[in-house]
Amino acid sequence: MDVPTTVKTALADQPVEGAVCLEAGAGVGNTTCGLLDAGARHVFAVTNDADHARLVRDRLDAEQSTRTTVLRADIRALPLPDDAVELVTAHGLLNVVPASSLGSLVGELRRVAAPGSRLVVDDYEPLPDDAAMRELVSLANAARELADGRPALTFYAAETVRDLFVGRGWHFDRRRTLLDPVPWTRHHVLVHANMVRDAADSLPDEFADPFRRETTRLVHDIGSESAGEMYSLAFRLPEQTEP
DSSP: OOOOHHHHHHHTTSOOTTOEEEEESOTTSHHHHHHHHTTOSEEEEEESOHHHHHHHHHHOOHHHHHTEEEEEOOGGGOSSOTTOEEEEEEESOGGGSOHHHHHHHHHHHHHHEEEEEEEEEEEEOOOOTTOHHHHHHHHHHHHHHHHHSSOSOOOOOHHHHHHHHHTTTOEEEEEEEEESSOEEOHHHHHHHHHHHHHHHTTSOHHHHHHHHHHHHHHHHHHSSEEOSOEEEEEEEOOSSOOO
């Protein structure tokens, strides 16, 4: 199974072999596959999306399936006991988590991590002001805010993420650049355009039509673009719980 280079790079300095791992926000299972390839003893792959859960299961061969538990659940309320895992990954997760939910998510990841655990968080810096993709992301956020009161995407600066986890007891280890610039291919542009259209479909036409027209214009104008940075942050918990 193919594991993206960004995942391999993020995990390269982590003690994956023999570890019980959690992939928080499994998506299509790229990091689950990376953890299994690197020798994880067991991986809990958690997603709240039924289609993603099915995709992850379908990617695994018989041997890998014995080392994987795919869970459909809210990451803010993980169906795992305290101190259940030794390595936590969140690859491309935080950008789909609104600021109002960050605290509960970070607290839950801390709860299930045993003393001495490692944590790897990979995500995107806010897009530069002159990036055309920034316009499309802003449009998706505006449409989603009107549709259901929450943004589609939020790109948190690495320093913000670092401070958030350090504030919950994690010790910061390192920052690594995974992509610079980030290649936003035409496929990525169309995925983000569909975010706008999906949100607009739930709005009255007088609000939806301007979103649809602007989305069509941006897709044509952008085509593809290289902009922004994807980063990887690594943390660890102390071996003993600090008072």
